[in-house]
Amino acid sequence: MKKRVILGMSGGVDSSVSALLLKEAGYEVIGLFMKNWDEKDEYGVCTATEDSNDARRVATQLEIPYYTINFEKEYWDRVFTYFLNEYNKGRTPNPDVMCNQEIKFNAFLDYALKLDADYIAMGHYAQVEKKDGKYYLLRGKDKNKDQSYFLARIGQKALSRTIFPVGHLEKKQVRELAEKHNLYTAKKKDSTGICFIGERNFDEFLDKYLLSKEGDIIDIDGNKIGKHSGLIHYTLGQRKGIGIGGVGTGEPWFVAGKNLKKNILYVAQGKNNKALYSTSLIGESPVWIMEKAPNMPLKCTAKFRYRQPDIPVTVDMLEDGKLHIKYDEPVKAVTPGQVAVLYQGEVCLGGSVINSIEPLDKKYSYLNQN
Numbered sequence: 001m002k003k004r005v006i007l008g009m010s011g012g013v014d015s016s017v018s019a020l021l022l023k024e025a026g027y028e029v030i031g032l033f034m035k036n037w038d039e040k041d042e043y044g045v046c047t048a049t050e051d052s053n054d055a056r057r058v059a060t061q062l063e064i065p066y067y068t069i070n071f072e073k074e075y076w077d078r079v080f081t082y083f084l085n086e087y088n089k090g091r092t093p094n095p096d097v098m099c100n101q102e103i104k105f106n107a108f109l110d111y112a113l114k115l116d117a118d119y120i121a122m123g124h125y126a127q128v129e130k131k132d133g134k135y136y137l138l139r140g141k142d143k144n145k146d147q148s149y150f151l152a153r154i155g156q157k158a159l160s161r162t163i164f165p166v167g168h169l170e171k172k173q174v175r176e177l178a179e180k181h182n183l184y185t186a187k188k189k190d191s192t193g194i195c196f197i198g199e200r201n202f203d204e205f206l207d208k209y210l211l212s213k214e215g216d217i218i219d220i221d222g223n224k225i226g227k228h229s230g231l232i233h234y235t236l237g238q239r240k241g242i243g244i245g246g247v248g249t250g251e252p253w254f255v256a257g258k259n260l261k262k263n264i265l266y267v268a269q270g271k272n273n274k275a276l277y278s279t280s281l282i283g284e285s286p287v288w289i290m291e292k293a294p295n296m297p298l299k300c301t302a303k304f305r306y307r308q309p310d311i312p313v314t315v316d317m318l319e320d321g322k323l324h325i326k327y328d329e330p331v332k333a334v335t336p337g338q339v340a341v342l343y344q345g346e347v348c349l350g351g352s353v354i355n356s357i358e359p360l361d362k363k364y365s366y367l368n369q370n
Helices: 013-024 047-062 072-088 095-114 171-180 202-209 362-368
Strands: 004-008 028-035 066-070 119-121 126-131 134-139 215-219 224-228 253-259 264-269 277-288 298-303 311-317 323-332 339-344 347-359
Touching: 004 013, 004 095, 013 028, 013 047, 013 171, 028 047, 028 095, 047 066, 072 095, 095 119, 253 362, 323 339, 347 362
Parallel strands: 004 028, 004 119, 028 066, 215 264
Antiparallel strands: 126 134, 134 347, 215 224, 253 264, 277 323, 277 347, 298 311, 298 339, 311 323, 339 347
16 A cells, blocks of 8 residues: 655645655655745735645646645744744844744645644755664755754654655756646746745834834944944844945945944944954754753754854853853854754754854854844
């Protein structure tokens, strides 16, 4: 009897080729489109409708059943509310990490199991390896597309039931397979941006849901040099869009910190300014793929944002369960709200939300104290 796999189909080429590969491998494949967000763009078009139609066309081509499931409430309650709360705290969240933790590998998995699925599948560039009864999350073969960073907060229950059909392939190979089999999405461009914002203006989107108030821009020497449009519109290390060109030495300005209580945006001039660097961080709410913390202190590598090169670190567990992650060398623009994802070689160990950072120069400790 064929094993049943319920595949999350997004309307993109990766999940389309995943459907093709699963069918060729002899699975009973059912395509399921997750509708997580309902909003039209400025042209009155709901991209979820377009994506669903594209997924349906591919399912028809491959002769597999196709359905849609509405997770809008779950997404609002578990991901979008978190996203807004983090911005209100002056932090910069990563909703894609939370979407995987709460929706794709939680709500979607639970729904699939009710449909007697043996496995779920997703078009992520990552791999699962079973060893000694445990399930390990490995980086995808295509290092430029590896998505293990976004999967760092899922556990054994989900991994034991998950297949990543394209994880062992390069993106170029995925495109070639789609074209070879004339899949409808073969030439469809990859989606960019946060899932519920897409390619719309990010600042306008935030203004729709959060109050933003103009305030002072102050440099690290205490000089008032301009006005900001609301702290929610800025993130640590940001260079573009600050609006204070032509001041000082002529070097670019970077966001160095925020003070929520006083509504101040702090900036520093020059890309190598010490105020932009930290030596360690405190991470909260750690989630371990093995569901058990490794032995501490732990020497490993970390990424503090997607596509960042691996950074050698030493991790210790604090008494309150938070992590102290010390970098071998100072790192620029480590941002509270983002996720510190830990690796041992090709294996992803888990992820922790960045709570605070320790500046390279202690005199800049005031920059991010709220």
